[in-house]
Amino acid sequence: xxxxxxxxxxxxxxxxxxxxxxxxxxxxxxxxxxxxxxxxxxxxxxxxxxxxxxxxxxxxxxxxxxxxxxxxxxxxxxxxxxxxxxxxxxxxxxxxxxxxxxxxxxxxxxxxxxxxxxxxxxxxxxxxxxxxxxxxxxxxxxxxxxxxxxx
Amino acid sequence: xxxxxxxxxxxxxxxxxxxxxxxxxxxxxxxxxxxxxxxxxxxxxxxxxxxxxxxxxxxxxxxxxxxxxxxxxxxxxxxxxxxxxxxxxxxxxxxxxxxxxxxxxxxxxxxxxxxxxxxxxxxxxxxxxxxxxxxxxxxxxxxxxxxxxxx
Numbered sequence: 001x002x003x004x005x006x007x008x009x010x011x012x013x014x015x016x017x018x019x020x021x022x023x024x025x026x027x028x029x030x031x032x033x034x035x036x037x038x039x040x041x042x043x044x045x046x047x048x049x050x051x052x053x054x055x056x057x058x059x060x061x062x063x064x065x066x067x068x069x070x071x072x073x074x075x076x077x078x079x080x081x082x083x084x085x086x087x088x089x090x091x092x093x094x095x096x097x098x099x100x101x102x103x104x105x106x107x108x109x110x111x112x113x114x115x116x117x118x119x120x121x122x123x124x125x126x127x128x129x130x131x132x133x134x135x136x137x138x139x140x141x142x143x144x145x146x147x148x149x150x151x
Numbered sequence: 152x153x154x155x156x157x158x159x160x161x162x163x164x165x166x167x168x169x170x171x172x173x174x175x176x177x178x179x180x181x182x183x184x185x186x187x188x189x190x191x192x193x194x195x196x197x198x199x200x201x202x203x204x205x206x207x208x209x210x211x212x213x214x215x216x217x218x219x220x221x222x223x224x225x226x227x228x229x230x231x232x233x234x235x236x237x238x239x240x241x242x243x244x245x246x247x248x249x250x251x252x253x254x255x256x257x258x259x260x261x262x263x264x265x266x267x268x269x270x271x272x273x274x275x276x277x278x279x280x281x282x283x284x285x286x287x288x289x290x291x292x293x294x295x296x297x298x299x300x301x302x
Contacts (some may be wrong), residue, residue, distance in 0.1 A: 048214050050243035051207055063199050084267055085239025092201035106272065113272035114265035116235055121257065121264035
């Protein structure tokens with residue numbers, strides 16, 4: 001198993017754990033020097049905070065642990081394509097590489113929507129790798145929303 | 152003085168206070184039922200947190216105070232055009248009206264950059280009013296950055 005698969009597997013565990021808490025199942029881990037230094041699922045409901053997406057949660061935790069705002073050299077693994085808010089945060093945090101699982105045509109902002117990293121108002125662009133474990137990442141979301149939709 | 156001018160004056164006070172702390176001088180207040188319920192300047196340096204823009208600080212504080220994620224009915228006053236990250240957060244938080252001061256051609260995302268509120272991946276659009284106290288809002292930023300630029 002490639003190392004990147006292992007880190008995405010950890011992000012998927014965070015996504016599953018989020019679903020069990022009634023949160024939208026998206027998970028992320030932040031990797032520095034080959035080791036996970038922060039992990040989180042989406043926690044918007046638990047924290048009563050619309051900004052508590054998994055990506056922002058690990059960026060905040062990583063910055064706290066490292067004692068610095070900018071996380072140059074850190075890689076972010078997230079199960080779903082980041083939204084507009086998170087794409088902005090990823091750029092501000094100077095994330096080196098972004099690995100994401102499933103695309104999000106409705107809310108994504110990397111390869112869909114505003115494609116923020118390709119815009120002139122984006123001042124730091126991470127390397128982007130997509131499609132890791134995308135089937136499993138997307139299935140978690142489909143399963144989560146299925147019972148809530150009228151049949 | 153119109154009420155909106157008074158709220159923007161409070162946001163400007165937060166911006167000035169941010170500058171005194173060595174933070175980029177942007178300030179915001181959150182207004183519910185005609186009263187300010189949260190106020191903050193930019194605090195990215197103090198918090199070691201790239202997401203601690205003034206807008207996100209007051210959204211998080213407002214949500215904490217009200218005990219709910221979504222701030223429908225709340226109005227946000229901010230001295231500078233929100234960036235891509237903050238535009239996303241403002242939409243997620245269901246802010247009713249956004250009043251901003253100076254435009255930000257380099258980093259703004261409302262009337263510049265990705266113009267997020269006009270995109271199909273934006274699922275809640277606030278009413279937007281711009282140009283309130285824009286001269287003073289812009290001057291604070293110019294004064295802040297001037298001594299740091301090589302002459």
